[in-house]
Amino acid sequence: MLRVANCSGFYGDRLSAAREMVEGGPIDVLTGDWLAELTMLILAGNRRNGRPGYAPTFLAQLEQVLGTCLERGIRIVSNAGGLDPAGCAAAVSELADRLGLRVRVACVTGDDLTGDLGVLGDAVNADTGEKLTATPLTANAYLGGRPIAAALAAGADVVVTGRVTDAALVTGPGIWRYGWGPGDHDALAGSVVAGHVIECGCQATGGNYAFFGEVPDLPHCGFPLVELEADGSGVVTKHPGTGGTVSVGTVTAQLLYEIGSPRYLGPDVTARFDTIRLEQQGPDRVRISGVRGEAPPETLKVAVTYPAGYRNTMTMVLTGLDIEAKARLALDAVWVRVPRDSFEQVHVELTPLAGTALLRVTVMDPDRGKAGRAFSAAVVETGLASYPGFHGLAPPGDASPYGVYWPCLVPADAVRPRVLLDGREVPxxxxxxPAGASGAAVPPPAPETVRPSSPQAVRPSPRQVVRASLPADGGPTLRAPLGTIAGARSGDKGGNANLGVWTGTAERFAWLSEHLTAGRLRELLPETAGLVVERFDLPNLLALNFVVHGLLGRGVASSPRMDAQAKALGEELRAAVTDIPRALL
Known part of the structure; x- marks a missing residue:
């Protein structure tokens, strides 16, 4: 087997994780994910201000383990190169020199399309179809695992990349070790699923888990690793003696994180998430098998970002009686001083809490002066002429720049990955x-969609129709939170929110599948009203996955929502009260 470990799920994750994974037990490859949609804008800002365009925290982790990894033959693969993988590779070499170590460092480039107008061409937003009219600040194609495998095959001890898919950090080492060819769809798909599970670090071992009360010693949660086998199957586990847990539930939760259709598209393969089989093999050991794969699409996704203006947020606290009336008065008082229609965008959120509420007002405008202290000072000016109990959470501040995330597609053959090993280009x-292609394709289930213009336009899949006759026998129901019997995990993909819901038994799933339609979801989550909601079925995981289109506007970087990444959307759904059969409770 090939033991691939993770030591970072985002830019800012636990700095001691690399050392914990190297010293905690045997591993063959140490990987880490530093990039997200928002990270590219952060790195662009750093580079503009004279700081590195890569993630310096990677070097901080590497300093703790590089010598040990070289001694034990542990390869290191990371996307911490961000917008400057060559600069990151040079920094790794400088670190090795300072430590007195001899190390072969490779970087994978070719993802940066920022100045390539010929490739970007008439790019349109992959979600909305809008034409790109702004000048990109960054434009990076999602590369796959084959360049990483090429770097490892050429003898690299450390591989740093720019924008690759998160799963490529596992797929690449799998291709290197097992020699999978482009036609080995099932094996590649298995590695993509394994990579999707471990790339978010502790989310696979109990972090952010709906049933967190079942997770032991979460403050000392261990990071995950996968024992990847030659056919692409594998076992997700963690080092002994660490906190957290690896269960079918924690793995299911992570599998549902930030996905859409069961056909999970990638540059190496299309992985069929509706074919995954999970099995609890023992304490902290979950086996993943049965994953089917299909040919990858002929396009690559490109993450474009561009500057869009300035934003400012002020939050007022409302307490006691007449919360909604107080909110109206507070807003009227502000708009008298700075007219609402003078801003390009205004977003207002009223969040109820126990005995109080937060009134959060965000303004966005190309004019920094308009969105800056002119707005925040106007809010403060109302302090003695507004609702009783007026107070805020922060003093008046200036506006800050924000950017827009713009996903688009380009022909895959128009992007040329490059691999440099110690400064010399290799294939x-x-x-x-000699490996051959995998088996035949599996027909996908059709999504159920509810569109705001036609709330009745529900198209149940054939599987859904069959299951509709299987729910637990009606009987009496009880009004209870959905989370009493179901877990959920949510996140962002551009301007869309992804929300996965699962249960632990076939009986509960049979009921959930009939009850939680796309239309019912919109009823339980009023903030989704007026938005397109798609439902995808994953009966093999006893799960449903929903995509709420446009909830996050133009992406996390520009979303004015307090929960800009929809991380809490799943917990909002679990708290929603609905009629549940008593037999299932």
């Missing part, structure tokens, strides 16, 4: 493999 494809 970006690993040596050829």
């Amino acid at each position: 970006a494809d690993p040596p050829p493999s």
Whole structure:
């Protein structure tokens, strides 16, 4: 087997994780994910201000483990190169020199399309179809695992990349070790699923888990690793003696994180998430098998970002009686001083809490002066002429720049990955493999969709129709939170929110599948009203996945929502009260 470990799920994750994974037990490859949609804008800002365009925290982790990894033959693969993988590789070499170590460092480039107007062409938003009219600040194609495998095959001890898919950090080492060819769809798909599970660090071992009361010693949660096998199947586990847990539930939760259709598209393969089989093999050991794969699409996703203006937020606290009336008065008092229609965008959120509420007002405008202290000072000016109990959470501040995330597609053959090993270019494809292609395709289930213009436009899939006759026998029901019997995990993909819901038994899933339609979801989550909601079924995981289109506007970087990444959307749904059969409770 190939033991691939994770030591970072985002830019800012636990700095001691690399050392914990290297010293906690045997591993063959140490990986880490530093990039997200928002991270590219952060790195662009850093680079504009004279700081590195890569993630310096990677070097801080590497300093703790590089010597040990070289001694034990542990390869290191990370996307911490961000917007400057060559600069990151040079920094790794400088670190090794300072430590007195000899290390071969490779970088994977070719993802940066920022200045390539020929490739971007008439790019349109992959979600909305809008044409890109702004000048990109960053534009990076999501590369796959083959360049990583090529770097490892050429002898690299450390591989740093720019924008690759998160799963490529596992797929690349799998291609290197097992020699999978482009046609080995099932094996590649299995590695993509394994990579999706471990790339978010502790989310696979009990972090952010709906049933967190079942997770032991979460403050000392261990990071995950996968024992990847030659056919792409594997076991997700963690080092002994660490906190957290690896269960079918924690793995299911992570599998549902930030996905859409069961056909999970990637540059190496299309992985069929509706074919995944999970099995609890023992304490902290979950086996993933049965994953089917299909040919990848002929396009690559490109993450474009561009500057869009300035934003400012002020939050007022409302307490006691007449909360909604107080909110109206507070807003009227502000708009008298700075007219609402003078801003390009205004977003107002009223969040009820126990005995109080937060009134959060965000303004956005291309004019920094308009969105800056002119707005925040106007809010403060109302302090003695507004609702009783007026107070805020922060003093008046200036506006800050924000950017827009713009996903688009380009022809895959228009993007040329490059691999540089110690500054010398090597072929970006690993040596050829005699392995053959995988089996036949599996027909996908159709999504159920509710559109705001036609709330009745529900198209149940054939599987859904069959299951509709299987729910637990009606009987009496009880009004209870949905989370009493179901877990959920949510997140962001551009301007869309993804929300996965699962249960632990076939009986509960049979009921959930009939009850939680796309239309019912919109009833339980009023903030989704007026938005397109898609439902996808994953009966093999006893799960449903929803995509709420446009909830996050133009992406996390520009979303004015307090929960800009929809991380809490799943918990909002679990708290929603509905009629549940008593037999299932």
